Amino acid sequence: MHPMLNVAEIRKDFPILGRQVHGQPLVYLDNAATSQTPQQVIDVIVDYYSRYNANIHRGVHSLSQEATDAYEKARITIQKHFNIQHSHEVIMTSGTTHGINMVASGFTSFLNPGDEIWVSAMEHHSNIVPWQMLCERTGAELRVIPMNTTGELVLQPFYEELSERTQLVFCNHISNALGTINPIEEIIEAAHEVGAAVLIDGAQAAPHIKADLQALDVDFYTISAHKICGPTGVGALYGKTEWLEKLPPYQGGGEMIAEVSFEKTTYAGLPHKFEAGTPNICGGIAFGAALDYLNAIGMDRIAAYETELLQYATSELLKINGLRIYGEGTNKTSVISFNLEGIHPYDVGTLLDQMGIAVRTGHHCAQPIMDFYQIPGTVRASFAFYNTLSEVDRLVEGVKKAAQMLS
Amino acid sequence: MQIEAIQEEIVDEFSMFDDWMQRYEYMIELGKSLPKISDEFKTDDHLIKGCQSKVWVHADMEDGKVVFTADSDAIITKGIIGILIRAFSNQKPADILSAKTDFIDEIGLKEHLSPTRANGLVSMIKQLKLYALAYQAKIES
Numbered sequence: 001m002h003p004m005l006n007v008a009e010i011r012k013d014f015p016i017l018g019r020q021v022h023g024q025p026l027v028y029l030d031n032a033a034t035s036q037t038p039q040q041v042i043d044v045i046v047d048y049y050s051r052y053n054a055n056i057h058r059g060v061h062s063l064s065q066e067a068t069d070a071y072e073k074a075r076i077t078i079q080k081h082f083n084i085q086h087s088h089e090v091i092m093t094s095g096t097t098h099g100i101n102m103v104a105s106g107f108t109s110f111l112n113p114g115d116e117i118w119v120s121a122m123e124h125h126s127n128i129v130p131w132q133m134l135c136e137r138t139g140a141e142l143r144v145i146p147m148n149t150t151g152e153l154v155l156q157p158f159y160e161e162l163s164e165r166t167q168l169v170f171c172n173h174i175s176n177a178l179g180t181i182n183p184i185e186e187i188i189e190a191a192h193e194v195g196a197a198v199l200i201d202g203a204q205a206a207p208h209i210k211a212d213l214q215a216l217d218v219d220f221y222t223i224s225a226h227k228i229c230g231p232t233g234v235g236a237l238y239g240k241t242e243w244l245e246k247l248p249p250y251q252g253g254g255e256m257i258a259e260v261s262f263e264k265t266t267y268a269g270l271p272h273k274f275e276a277g278t279p280n281i282c283g284g285i286a287f288g289a290a291l292d293y294l295n296a297i298g299m300d301r302i303a304a305y306e307t308e309l310l311q312y313a314t315s316e317l318l319k320i321n322g323l324r325i326y327g328e329g330t331n332k333t334s335v336i337s338f339n340l341e342g343i344h345p346y347d348v349g350t351l352l353d354q355m356g357i358a359v360r361t362g363h364h365c366a367q368p369i370m371d372f373y374q375i376p377g378t379v380r381a382s383f384a385f386y387n388t389l390s391e392v393d394r395l396v397e398g399v400k401k402a403a404q405m406l407s
Numbered sequence: 408m409q410i411e412a413i414q415e416e417i418v419d420e421f422s423m424f425d426d427w428m429q430r431y432e433y434m435i436e437l438g439k440s441l442p443k444i445s446d447e448f449k450t451d452d453h454l455i456k457g458c459q460s461k462v463w464v465h466a467d468m469e470d471g472k473v474v475f476t477a478d479s480d481a482i483i484t485k486g487i488i489g490i491l492i493r494a495f496s497n498q499k500p501a502d503i504l505s506a507k508t509d510f511i512d513e514i515g516l517k518e519h520l521s522p523t524r525a526n527g528l529v530s531m532i533k534q535l536k537l538y539a540l541a542y543q544a545k546i547e548s
């Protein structure tokens with residue numbers, strides 16, 4: 001048994017880890033794309049549909065009450081997990097993308113030509129688009145915090161050019177393509193000095209770091225449940241009360257209104273103002289169950305064990321001739337993006353798949369990073385707490401075999 | 408040789424392999440002997456959309472037959488386009504247009520490739536047929 005985690009026991013919680021791919025035991029190393037789901041969370045999903053599926057916040061009957069209670073309990077679980085002051089500051093979303101678009105859309109009425117929005121050079125490219133659209137609508141300018149070849153942000157130009165014109169700063173807590181943990185504390189502090197709001201994309205951080213959002217003093221923070229052992233299509237946006245009150249609603253519909261007539265509608269209070277329509281009720285409840293599952297293991301122990309996996313995998317992979325790792329910062333999570341010299345990442349990924357090893361290949365929705373390194377993409381292995389050292393060995397053996405076949 | 412006969416020949420070759428490694432090693436070999444597109448045609452308008460790796464295809468007409476050349480930045484992809492070109496190159500446009508593509512399934516390619524790659528395969532076939540269609544239209548006009 002591992003001194004930090006009983007990984008053998010933990011693996012029994014994940015039915016999918018027992019399956020075979022191409023006749024070999026699956027080695028799942030695409031956790032940064034989506035994590036696997038433990039039986040405890042699957043049971044919550046089955047229980048919801050088997051016992052108390054009902055629409056929430058509107059029924060007088062018992063099922064609706066039970067479903068509402070479970071859904072609101074999940075909101076409190078999220079609140080506690082991220083040390084959020086008020087539960088109404090937790091907006092349930094369909095995921096990180098939804099949360100980002102909510103904020104980007106809401107800022108339309110606050111921005112004027114000449115204002116600036118800063119984003120980091122390591123963003124998920126789909127997350128750059130909402131800001132580009134916001135700039136097109138408002139005439140604001142998009143500025144970029146650059147990065148260096150080690151895969152770390154270079155803050156000096158940002159510090160120097162930050163001004164009262166800066167209204168909003170957007171940065172991921174952890175880069176999905178490189179695994180770099182960004183210095184968001186410094187970014188938040190600097191932005192606040194000029195009165196700018198900060199939205200941190202926590203999609204990649206949530207599986208590894210239990211962020212204390214009050215201590216961070218961040219204005220907005222987004223997460224997706226599917227990266228933390230929960231279901232797909234559900235997530236949360238944290239927003240400070242004063243911002244959420246100022247921001248206009250994102251969508252119109254049921255749940256988000258207090259009174260409606262054809263002359264005038266008054267909006268419901270927080271968080272419902274931002275939760276139009278019937279939400280992913282089951283998903284929200286399962287999201288809470290996923291956090292309970294992780295907390296029962298302990299986020300600190302998870303992080304410590306994943307660091308060990310990262311260090312072992314990094315040193316073993318670097319022994320392979322011609323292998324280069326992208327993202328060599330000292331502060332990073334268990335994500336390894338790499339290439340074999342002269343070999344296309346897609347070839348490596350295809351052969352690894354034949355060996356039952358699931359990795360991601362391509363630009364990882366971070367085209368600007370690939371352009372920066374002038375590569376078509378990378379092979380990305382991302383580890384979770386249910387991965388083992390012997391799975392790392394299988395990856396290393398697999399990469400060696402692929403290198404041999406392809407060169 | 409007729410397209411169908413070539414396809415049968417390819418299926419036969421692949422049926423000799425009893426594991427995936429041999430199959431992929433063979434594809435990598437085929438990739439290396441791909442009729443190379445000349446550099447002047449390695450432009451964006453020769454690029455096939457829908458593949459994770461880059462694939463360029465060019466077609467010429469010689470003696471009433473379509474001759475394909477291609478390249479890719481990934482070697483397995485080169486092997487796949489190489490297999491397709493072997494089946495479809497040096498054929499009359501009408502024959503290319505009416506040719507079936509079941510042999511792809513029979514050599515286990517579609518099943519063994521990831522969805523994005525399978526899409527790439529579909530895009531490649533579509534592109535070869537589009538070239539044939541264009542030449543067929545020229546003949547008829």
Ligand SMILES: Cc1ncc(COP(=O)(O)O)c(C=O)c1O
Nearest residue numbers: 095096097124172176203204224
């Ligand atoms: C850093 C980052 N931001 C945002 C997203 C998008 O998350 P979702 O697709 O759940 O909205 C991802 C997921 O790939 C991500 O890694």
